[in-house]
Amino acid sequence: MLKSFIPAFALVALAAAPAFAHVTLETQEAPVGATYKAVLRVPHGCEGSPTVRIRVQIPEGVIAVKPMPKxxxxxxxxxxKYAASYDYYGTPTSEGVKEVVWSGGRLPDEFYDEFVFRGYLTAGLTPGAHLYFPVVQECEAGVDRWIEIPAEGKDADDYETPAPGLKLLPKR
Known part of the structure; x- marks a missing residue:
């Protein structure tokens, strides 16, 4: 019986593995009212196909976004335009980057890479809450949409394709 259990367990583990291999943020906590360096970790392609485009949606309350060239x-x-006007070091700011797109490169499925941007987490964001950055990963064949935002009382582990999340901490 043990011999048949091990192969069955291995198959279940392999089938579940893709659910754990999603796009995530390297640093998953940051204080409001401060600059945050977002490092999106891309661990694989789309079912074996190389990644050729990464699009990240910037949530409301994150301003002054500057992506890092790759x-x-x-x-x-x-x-x-933002839904509100925000104070950015004494300057009212009501518009800015809403989406960042890296394209034209080629990240083979067997390799890992990171895509980086920085932004300011406005003081009006709620400490203790989570902020989500939906990501669409386009590949030579196929697309993975890491866009699911957890409903109240749930967390990213409850979803198959969760958006990368950031827990907001109190202002320092």
């Missing part, structure tokens, strides 16, 4: 990739930002 050699071999084209960098674009999509700008728009």
């Amino acid at each position: 050699p071999g990739w084209t960098l674009e930002t999509v700008k728009g």
Whole structure:
């Protein structure tokens, strides 16, 4: 019986593995009212296919976003109006980057890489809450949408394709 249990357990473990291999943030906690360096970790392609484009949506309350250029990739930002005006070191700020796009590169499925940007977490965000950065990972064949935002009382582990999340800490 033990011999048949081990292969069955191995199959279950392998089938569950992709659920744990999603796009995440390297630092998953940060204080409001401060600059945050977001490092998106991309651990694989789309079912074996190389990643060729990463799009990240910037949530409301994150302003002054500046993405880091990546050699071999084209960098674009999509700008728009914020839902509110925010104070950015004494300057009222009501529009800015709403989405960051890295494209034109090629990240094979067997490799890992990171995509980086920084932004300011406005003081009006709620400490203790989670902020989510939906990511769409486009591959040569297929797309993975890491866009699920947990409902009240749930967390990212309850979802198959969760958006990378950041726990907001009190202002220092």
